[in-house]
Amino acid sequence: MNEYRKNVTIVLNFLKGRGYAQSTVKNHERFYTLLADDLAAKDITYSPEYGKALLSTLPGPAWLPKSRIENAACISKLDDAYIHGCIINAQASPRKSYSKLSLNSNFENHITRFLRSRENVFTESQIANVKRRCSLFLKCMQSKGRMDPSEITYGDIDSYHEELAHLKRISRVIEESTLHQFLKFLAESGKAPYGLYLRIYALETECSVNLDDFPPDEQSRLIKNSSEGQVRLSPERFLSEGLELIRLHQEAGYVQKYTEASKMAILQLYLFLDYHNLWYDPDMADIWLHSDCVKKRLFKGCSWNTARRIMFMFSDYVTSGSVHFGKKLPRGINGINNIPEWCLTPLLDFAESRRKMKLDENTVKNDIYSILRFCRFIIGEGLSSYGDVNGSHLADFNLADHHGTPEGKNACNNRVKRFLKYLYRKGLNANPSLYMALGCSAAPVETVVVVLTSSEIEEIKTFVRNASTDLEIRDSAVIMLGLEMGMRSSDIASLKLENIDWKNRSILYRQNKTDADVWVPMPVAVGNAIFRYLKQSRPRMAVCRNVFVDFKAPFSGMSRNICYSALKRALPDRDVRGSGFHVTRKTFSTNRLRNGVRPESIADVIGHRDTESLKHYLSLDDERMAVCPLSLADLRLEMEGSDVL
Structure with a gap:
């Protein structure tokens, strides 16, 4: 028992020397006395293995105190004495030497x-x-010699965080959460740097991102852009301008959830800049934001999109000197920067040549998307040059590249074919006939036109009559434009207030798809729906000239998706695969044909240059097809389970 008494003495001296409460020391003494009696009764010596078994036995011996946590603490310290001859840091008490200091009056x-x-x-x-x-x-x-909160440094915060390492995670989080609130209060009062509370919050939540967490190439680019960027702002200036931008968003009526998420993004970048003595530059901020370590640790899902938006707004704000709430965030093409240079440069050159042909930008983007599929495939095959592509590769690509419809497959193959011809003209592939190895998947087909049923049309009319909320009133106006005037969703979304001629009850607009000017009479039902929306539901603060605007700040124009969403809300039970808002335009055209309106007149109303595109509306209309059915017997077709008819 001599060794046992020696180790117990080590523990008790440690507790007294560290300034533990007298009650804590007495609890340890009582436990070790009971444990000594237990060892003597069993005529055994103590070992860490026995202590572990003692804690794992359920129920425990009658002499064992009920508090399992306190028992574990007593045994853990005793085990340290047996194994190390002292108490290791993990058992250290929060009672430090400085705990006996008297705070100055300022603190x-x-x-x-x-x-x-x-x-x-x-x-x-x-x-x-x-x-x-x-x-x-x-x-x-x-x-440490700090006499005012303004003198506290990041190093002080990091070292204090280390001093709390002896605590269990939940206890440490409680400690640091309190300090986070306290330092935030001081920062918002102008008594301490903003970065201090951000740093302790990052440590508390284990969401800190340091320069060392970035890959070496990103580290060098961050440092280079910070020191050599064209628009350089100190961390303090970045924070000041960033908080002002957030204030302007709040004044403009942005919802609290968005402004808080935007503010957090500004504060996170400020902390990174200030902690590492870096300066802001738009390119540097872009590298920081798009790094995997930042995405995974700081932002999740839509919060990253919000951060991307506010960084774009901030860059525009500091370069232009004003805020443009309606400015569109530039959208890149996913994956285009992940392909090697030998693959990327010819692709971009091809896309530029297509733009010079005055093609629509969406057409060019579709070219890029299809060619990217091809590029990813040949890279996966181990190729390192377009010159290595042969017919076998194209045959394998054709088999591996899946699409939802044969028509989509054909469109993709045709784009890749054009690119292969371009590669030959530029000397990047020596085979002039290589494109012929990529075939077609389907012949041209005609499909039955899907239109709204009479019951669905009645359901829409009921929805319009009963519309009461702002959203329902806007939905009603949107649907009526499609159903009663045959307008495309893109044209509805971009419709301007000045396009409506109330005096002559008509709408004059330029179609997005054909770039043709269209003048059409406005039915009374459509005019009433639009007028009700403008008078009752359109936000008064909106300065955008679009008829349909967002209900949230900055009240900018809407995308074409509002049309499909409106139809979905009006017809929640409708589930027709591949049939979106365009069904209203098809219904408009088909109903006019059924009512005997001349195709030329319909083509004028919906903005078609001729009646060619209306033929399938007439020839594949289900009611007209039912008038002239073909006999299965004449076609010599067999019915399942029967003889030839």
Whole structure:
């Protein structure tokens, strides 16, 4: 028992030397006395293995105190004495040497102000604990020679975080959460740097991103752009301008959730800049934002999109000097920067040559998307040059590249074919006939026109009559434009207030798809729906000239998706695969044909240059097809389970 008594003495001396409470020391003494009696009764010596078995036995011996946590603490310290001859740091008490210091009056005043501001938040017992945590932190700072919150550094925050390592995670989070609130209060009062509370919050939530976390190439680019960028702002200037931008968003009526997420993105980048003594530059911020470590640790899902949006707005704000809330965020093509240079340069050159042919930008983008599929395939095959592509590769690509419809497959193959011809003309592939190895998957087909049924049309009319909320009123106007005037969703979304001629009850607009000017009479039902929306539901603060605008700040124009969403809300039970809002345009045209309206007149109304595109509306209309059915017997077709008819 001599060794046991020696190790118990090591533990008790440690507790007394560290300044543990007298009750804690007595609890340890009582436990070790009971344990000694147990060992003597069993005539065995103590070992860490016995202590582990003692804790794992359920139910425990009758002599064992009920508090499992306190028992584990006593055994853990005793095991340290047996194994190490001392108590390791993980068992250290939070009672540090500086805990006996008296806070200066400056620090005392800051704690008092903070507690007063939280009187309605914390209970009486919580206030006592909060005061203890804040006091201990400031005593630690005072022991380092800091006499004012403004003198505290990031190094002080990091070292204090390390001093709390002995605590269990939940206890450490509680400690640091209190300090996070306290330092935030000081920062918002102008008494401490903003970065301090951000840093301790990052450590508390384990969401910190340091320069060392970036790949070496990104580190060098971050440092280079920070020091050599064209638009360089100090961290303090970046923070000041960023918070002003957030304030302007709040004044413009942006919802709180968006402004808070935007502010957090600004603060996160400020912390990174200030902690590493870097300066802001738009390119540097872009590298930071798009890095995998930032995406995974700081932003999730839509919060990253919000961060991307506010960084774009900030860049525009500091370069132009004003805020353009309606400015569109540039959208890149996913994956285009992930292919090697030998693959990328000819692709971009081809796309530029297509633009010079005055093709629509969407057409060029579709070319790029299809060719990217081809590029990813040949890269996966191990090729390192377009010159290595042969007919076998194209045959394998044709088999591996799946599409939803044969028509989609044909369109993709035709785009790749054009690119292969371009590669030959540029000397990047020596085979002039290589494109012929990529065939077609389907012959041209005609399909039955899908239109709204009479019951669905009645359901829409009921929806319009009963519309009461702002969203329902806007949906009604959108659907009526498609159903009663045959307008495309893109044209509805871009319709301007000045396009409507109320005096002559007509709408004059330029079609997005054909770039043709169209003048059409406006039915009374459509005019009423639009007028009701403009008078009752369109946001008064909207300065955008689009008829249909977002209900949230900055009240900008909507995308074409609002049309499909409106139809979906009006017909929630409709589920026809591949049939979107365009069904209203098909219904408009088909109904006019059924009512005997001349195709030429319909073509004028819907903006077609001729009646060719209307033929399938007439020839494949189900009611007209039913008038002239073909006999299966004449076609010599067999019915399943029967003889030839």
